[in-house]
Amino acid sequence: MVVFNPFSERYGKYLNIDLNGIEPRIVRLSIARSSEKNNEKYIEMDEEDDIISLFLLFQGLAKTPHAPEVLASLSAYEKLIVTRLVKYFGSEAIEEISELVEVHELPVLANLENPMKRMILVEELGIYFPKEDLFRLRDAKGALIEFALRWDEVYDVIDITTNYIIGPYVFLTKGEFFEAYSRYVRKKCYDYIQRASPKIQEGPHPVHEKIIGMVKSLLKVTKRIEKVSGDLKEDLFPPCVKLSMMGVSSGQRNYAITILLTSFLSYARLMPSTKIFDRESSFNLNQEDIGILLDEVVPTIIEAGDNCDPPFFKEQPIERMNIFYHLGFGMTENPNPQDFGKSKWYLPPSCAKVAENAPLICQPDEFCKMASWGILDREKVGEILKKAKEDGRDTLGERVLELLLEGARSAGSISEGLGIEKKELAELLGTLSKNKLVGRRKVTNPLIYYIRKKRYVNQR
Numbered sequence: 001m002v003v004f005n006p007f008s009e010r011y012g013k014y015l016n017i018d019l020n021g022i023e024p025r026i027v028r029l030s031i032a033r034s035s036e037k038n039n040e041k042y043i044e045m046d047e048e049d050d051i052i053s054l055f056l057l058f059q060g061l062a063k064t065p066h067a068p069e070v071l072a073s074l075s076a077y078e079k080l081i082v083t084r085l086v087k088y089f090g091s092e093a094i095e096e097i098s099e100l101v102e103v104h105e106l107p108v109l110a111n112l113e114n115p116m117k118r119m120i121l122v123e124e125l126g127i128y129f130p131k132e133d134l135f136r137l138r139d140a141k142g143a144l145i146e147f148a149l150r151w152d153e154v155y156d157v158i159d160i161t162t163n164y165i166i167g168p169y170v171f172l173t174k175g176e177f178f179e180a181y182s183r184y185v186r187k188k189c190y191d192y193i194q195r196a197s198p199k200i201q202e203g204p205h206p207v208h209e210k211i212i213g214m215v216k217s218l219l220k221v222t223k224r225i226e227k228v229s230g231d232l233k234e235d236l237f238p239p240c241v242k243l244s245m246m247g248v249s250s251g252q253r254n255y256a257i258t259i260l261l262t263s264f265l266s267y268a269r270l271m272p273s274t275k276i277f278d279r280e281s282s283f284n285l286n287q288e289d290i291g292i293l294l295d296e297v298v299p300t301i302i303e304a305g306d307n308c309d310p311p312f313f314k315e316q317p318i319e320r321m322n323i324f325y326h327l328g329f330g331m332t333e334n335p336n337p338q339d340f341g342k343s344k345w346y347l348p349p350s351c352a353k354v355a356e357n358a359p360l361i362c363q364p365d366e367f368c369k370m371a372s373w374g375i376l377d378r379e380k381v382g383e384i385l386k387k388a389k390e391d392g393r394d395t396l397g398e399r400v401l402e403l404l405l406e407g408a409r410s411a412g413s414i415s416e417g418l419g420i421e422k423k424e425l426a427e428l429l430g431t432l433s434k435n436k437l438v439g440r441r442k443v444t445n446p447l448i449y450y451i452r453k454k455r456y457v458n459q460r
């Protein structure tokens with residue numbers, strides 16, 4: 001049987017680990033499982049190996065409990081749990097999960113044809129469920145409601161403001177339940193690492209040192225994003241963000257403030273880089289950065305909420321917690337810097353999502369519509385330029401590539417920068433584009449608007 005709940009009592013017997021006699025293969029397993037790329041190999045494992053290697057990894061991670069490796073390893077484990085649930089979900093899984101959270105499987109809600117009543121009695125929970133809501137939820141979520149969890153148990157791993165709640169229960173589809181549970185396990189693992197940290201930091205065993213050292217070098221294969229934080233330049237914000245900061249009316253407030261502004265301002269302040277959209281990338285936030293999120297970014301979001309009509313946080317105080325949740329601090333009212341990592345730090349939504357969910361704030365200006373040219377294959381272009389340098393060649397095409405390597409630009413800006421006629425440039429770009437070296441892109445995300453506009457203004 002695969003492990004769904006590493007905190008189950010049945011596995012406690014494996015946790016008397018003698019670090020001096022630990023088998024090298026278990027240490028290697030601990031290191032390898034920190035990378036999501038290896039998840040496939042660990043879907044099915046011997047339960048003893050699974051538990052020992054997992055907790056050994058957590059103990060190694062506890063030496064630097066806020067390092068990016070902690071978040072990366074926890075994400076890998078969260079995804080592994082989802083994969084195991086998708087493959088092996090059944091009565092044994094439910095039994096193990098129930099030791100960690102109260103979970104109810106509700107087949108009575110899956111049968112929409114019968115009975116022909118307006119309210120369905122869910123005897124197990126002692127509640128009536130409106131049948132009309134079941135149809136509405138099925139249409140909105142694309143799946144049936146099949147599970148209920150106690151919302152007060154899982155409130156910091158799900159968005160309780162957008163989920164369906166009756167009494168103490170939140171109702172979820174199977175996919176939502178798998179996600180909520182795996183996030184819950186991740187949170188428990190995170191808490192374990194933080195709890196273990198003071199003792200391990202005080203006197204780490206050589207095995208812990210070895211694990212964290214090797215995990216750091218294993219996960220270094222992901223591209224680290226260099227920090228490029230800087231003060232916010234409000235005049236360069238896209239129209240959707242400027243409108244959100246002035247305050248919006250009740251229909252679009254949640255999306256504008258909680259989803260768009262929270263993610264936009266936090267990344268624009270700390271990570272204004274297009275690399276954040278690359279799934280392979282990772283980044284380091286130190287205590288000072290986390291302080292900036294709490295002391296600078298949060299007050300700006302709260303101010304924007306107060307500008308709404310009616311004031312957002314006064315009317316929906318729970319949304320304050322939701323802001324922290326979207327910033328990565330979990331569902332909390334008073335976060336500490338140590339809480340960072342408890343939930344996901346959400347990326348800014350795409351323009352398509354903003355236009356779909358809050359159409360009134362997506363009012364594209366000229367810059368939103370302006371197309372720019374960028375490099376498609378940096379490695380190949382790098383090789384071409386290196387070869388050209390070795391051969392002493394310096395054609396117009398190579399100068400265009402060199403300029404675009406610094407960052408995407410509009411045709412007008414390339415033409416101005418290199419003093420090339422627009423017609424000649426159009427032909428050149430056409431050829432480079434056919435060779436798949438460059439491509440033309442429009443703004444697809446409010447953060448990309450901001451990054452490009454800053455670059456555009458600096459070039460002038």
Ligand code: SF4
Nearest residue numbers: 238240351362363368
């Ligand atoms: S197109 Fe994108 S950046 Fe421009 S206003 Fe709409 S959402 Fe914002």
